Amino acid sequence: SAVISQKPSRDICQRGTSLTIQCQVDSQVTMMFWYRQQPGQSLTLIATANQGSEATYESGFVIDKFPISRPNLTFSTLTVSNLSPEDSSIYLCSVDGTGLGRGYTFGSGTRLTVV
């Protein structure tokens, strides 16, 4: 199955700043997904990133707040902009293409704390 490297693993940021999270996959994948997991909650999909096209955002998430890049089939970034304490969460990327119908592989996540 695909191996995902997600960076940074954690960060503490000042409110009003931005954080860019990187997701690198060891194989080419068609779709990449970005999730948010707020403290004590389950995962919520932010957007789907398809190489060569604009990301598709879920209800409640907008491009100005969560811009996404997908320059090639192995890499994507998620930026969380204009940070506020409510953005403190774990952000995870996920990819398809693991084969065998196993579903998706997830990165280890980025734990963001906004102070």
Added chain:
Amino acid sequence: DAKTTQPTSMDCAEGRAANLPCNHSTISGNEYVYWYRQIHSQGPQYIIHGLKNNETNEMASLIITEDRKSSTLILPHATLRDTAVYYCIVRVANNYGQNFVFGPGTRLSVLP
């Protein structure tokens, strides 16, 4: 995707079998049952999936009822490292344009 219902939490003694139930009464004929788990501070990890037949791999067994409206994930000999949140998800397999929708899951605590 069909919705699932799981107990909020469960305890299991170390070395005993952990049986985690999931109800998915509105599952469609082409939807599989997937199980993932999330150990604290890590990303979700695939465990097993199945359509209608029982499945077993190195991690767990999946028992799906004949009417497919419910299933049970079995960890045959639970260890402390199996303490995690377990998610039951139903969706069409190999539908690469479709994300996984996570519910609240079951928090399994394996006790020494």
